[in-house]
Amino acid sequence: MIERLQGRHAAAYRDLMLDAYTRHPEAFTSSTEERAALPLSWWENRLNAAEDAGQVVFGITDGDAVLGAVGLTFSNRQRARHKVLLFGMYVVAGQQGKGLGQSLIDAALSYARQRPHTLLVQLTVSENNASARKLYEHNGFASFGLEPLAVATATGFISKVHMWRELRES
Template sequence: MEIRLLGPEDAKAFSKVRLEGLQKDPDAFGALYEEEIKRTDAEWKERLSNAHTGDSGFFGAFVEGEIVGIIGFFRHRGTKARHKVSVVSMYVRESHRGTGIAAGLMQEEIAYLKKRGDVDQVQLAVVTSNPAATRFYEKMGFLPYGFEKKALKIGERYVDETHMYLMINE
């Protein structure tokens, strides 16, 4: 398994896994498949072109050259909040779940953020309807700090989220 920061050259493979995640686990993401499928190749490449700035990016896990999992991050804007980063878009293909890929992705992203030296806190939101994901994040050291009722609206149905954080440079 190889885990690395993705660049524009990975856009086609990244979009395939991202769209798969939105289709298979729609409640777990803030985006809709119907919206993301409309992105152009240029938009997917642009999404992966900011990694060198450290303000946002995606990591991919590869097995035998095929991308099987992704995790993203974005840095909060504004001087008073730049010490915080949010984890987004975590997804591992069903065929590779339970193999340590999710942990590897999270560990690689956290190591990257630690190495930057200017990030103190990593945050994420997890839907309460996915207790396995919550347990995973707890095992990775994340602690809950809030609950958001009706965080996402999917059609006429609402999904609640637990907000979690991890201090990385203490």
């Protein structure tokens, strides 16, 4: 089931994202060490239930487990409030290839369309993450730039592709 995650999901969401950072360090700007050091309250705050929350996270839940997630960040700045940032897209290995990533994107875009002032969604994706780029392109996202040396890893640097799409249906 896909739902907007709430504070009660914080521990399971934390576990999911720590798994993501560990299994795919090249795909995320955050590191396992950085995020593991954060208190559970940080994760609870990220899942703020307020209607006007600056961030929302959608998850695929199965009982108490969170099997996948994607987040949106909304700007409160007057000149940037039309832009939404999609972040933290991940589905656990055993559930990949089942259309859950598509379902998460559908939920995120649907929610973003309902927020006042929002016109477009932006994201970044690691240049070498072909499967994620394909999923985003399938959903109408287009590249608008490459950020070289965007993320430092133990083995070197990773460039990030910047992508965007309008929210209105064509």
